[in-house]
Amino acid sequence: MALNVLKFGGTSVANLARLEHVAQVVRQEMLNGNQVVVVVSAMAGITDQLVGYSQALCPHEPTAEHDVVASAGEQVTAGLLALALKKAGMKARSFLSWQIPIHTDSVATNARIQHISPDKLLQSLRQGEIPVVAGFQGLSTEGLITTIGRGGSDTTAVAIAVALKADRCDIYTDVDGVYTADPRLVPDARRQDTLSYSEMFEMAAAGAKVLQARSVEMAMKHSVKLRVLSSLTDSPQGTEIVADQQAVEKGNITSIVHSLQEAKVTLRNLKNQPGIAAKLYTTMGNANILIDMMTQSHTREGCCDMDGMISRGDIERFGETMNQFREGLGFSDIAIDKNVAKITVIGIGLRSNMDIPALICRTLADESINIHMIYSSEIKMSLVINQQSLQPALTGLHKVFRLAQSTQKEAA
Ligand code: ADP
Ligand code: ASP
Ligand code: MG
Numbered sequence: 001m002a003l004n005v006l007k008f009g010g011t012s013v014a015n016l017a018r019l020e021h022v023a024q025v026v027r028q029e030m031l032n033g034n035q036v037v038v039v040v041s042a043m044a045g046i047t048d049q050l051v052g053y054s055q056a057l058c059p060h061e062p063t064a065e066h067d068v069v070a071s072a073g074e075q076v077t078a079g080l081l082a083l084a085l086k087k088a089g090m091k092a093r094s095f096l097s098w099q100i101p102i103h104t105d106s107v108a109t110n111a112r113i114q115h116i117s118p119d120k121l122l123q124s125l126r127q128g129e130i131p132v133v134a135g136f137q138g139l140s141t142e143g144l145i146t147t148i149g150r151g152g153s154d155t156t157a158v159a160i161a162v163a164l165k166a167d168r169c170d171i172y173t174d175v176d177g178v179y180t181a182d183p184r185l186v187p188d189a190r191r192q193d194t195l196s197y198s199e200m201f202e203m204a205a206a207g208a209k210v211l212q213a214r215s216v217e218m219a220m221k222h223s224v225k226l227r228v229l230s231s232l233t234d235s236p237q238g239t240e241i242v243a244d245q246q247a248v249e250k251g252n253i254t255s256i257v258h259s260l261q262e263a264k265v266t267l268r269n270l271k272n273q274p275g276i277a278a279k280l281y282t283t284m285g286n287a288n289i290l291i292d293m294m295t296q297s298h299t300r301e302g303c304c305d306m307d308g309m310i311s312r313g314d315i316e317r318f319g320e321t322m323n324q325f326r327e328g329l330g331f332s333d334i335a336i337d338k339n340v341a342k343i344t345v346i347g348i349g350l351r352s353n354m355d356i357p358a359l360i361c362r363t364l365a366d367e368s369i370n371i372h373m374i375y376s377s378e379i380k381m382s383l384v385i386n387q388q389s390l391q392p393a394l395t396g397l398h399k400v401f402r403l404a405q406s407t408q409k410e411a412a
Pocket of ligand 2: 048
């Protein structure tokens with residue numbers, strides 16, 4: 001008998017009818033002779049609403065109370081799904097993070113899972129129950145409720161699979177797998193049967209919502225068998241995330257990812273001297289603000305500008321934190337541009353083929369799209385453009401790399 005963890009995201013549990021459908025998916029898994037542990041997200045839109053309430057009262061510092069509010073949606077869904085499973089004739093029990101417990105560090109809104117005690121869940125399974133775990137929540141060593149970052153139920157599911165040494169972790173969502181680009185914006189995007197952990201990680205880290213990046217990182221580290229499937233269709237297909245060496249030989253470029261979750265920030269006229277970047281990173285690290293694509297450019301004698309991308313949710317805190325340390329850093333002002341989109345082209349081809357960056361930039365130029373920032377590594381190239389240019393950029397790049405076709409050929 002296999003033990004499988006099944007995770008259902010917000011759209012999959014958006015209302016009572018969907019919850020009853022989820023109960024049938026779980027039943028089928030049981031009929032297949034498997035043991036099941038379920039992890040649930042909040043109903044679609046609920047976490048946004050809760051976060052909105054909390055931020056309206058206290059916009060600046062993320063606090064433990066913020067996490068008490070934000071984590072509440074998962075409690076409702078865990079209880080409701082346990083009821084739906086019972087209604088469908090199965091034995092079930094809901095678990096909140098503190099009841100298991102799921103131990104995390106104390107970083108409000110972005111805590112990291114440190115340890116999960118498997119005993120309560122194993123006991124529940126031994127009693128023939130289906131444990132229904134509230135995703136996204138944790139418990140800090142100080143006994144406070146934490147949350148583990150937006151989209152975190154994916155990571156809860158993988159962490160539970162690791163703790164229980166489960167045979168598989170299936171992520172049920174509102175698309176039937178991982179596509180070459182977001183299928184909502186690129187209608188001819190193609191579902192991928194398999195993806196390597198590394199490719200999936202790069203996609204998630206670049207902003208493809210379908211899996212939280214930390215869940216992929218954890219699955220890769222512990223070799224968790226991970227699949228992405230639809231809970232809305234009966235299609236058995238999906239995307240299987242496999243070990244890097246198992247990934248079938250693919251074309252040069254495998255996906256185009258976009259993110260509208262970030263803003264471009266510029267610190268103007270910083271002192272151009274040793275130690276400034278170290279101070280900047282330390283200050284942001286202490287405030288728990290992640291900065292991506294950081295670049296420094298010389299402006300005038302003794303001065304430089306620093307550009308970077310931060311999460312839109314961190315804009316206010318970024319401004320406040322930087323202003324606190326303005327003297328030490330010596331910058332003149334901060335510019336923030338929210339009207340940006342980040343587009344990331346992912347593929348091993350970038351490693352060896354210098355024609356690809358040229359082709360990416362030429363494709364955007366042909367659409368008269370101006371590029372504000374560029375970052376490239378061995379396997380990805382990220383470009384920051386105006387938000388209104390996102391659709392033509394995605395469509396153009398997806399087309400030029402022929403990602404709609406099943407075997408991508410060398411782009412001309
Ligand atoms: P859930 O609520 O189930 O966790 P999410 O909204 O977090 O679901 O993730 C699913 C969404 O991810 C899809 O609706 C889709 O719009 C988006 N997405 C972005 N990029 C991709 C991609 N490359 N393949 C599939 N889905 C993607
Ligand atoms: N409900 C949380 C969110 O909206 C966690 C999740 O859905 O994975 O971010
Ligand atoms: Mg999600």
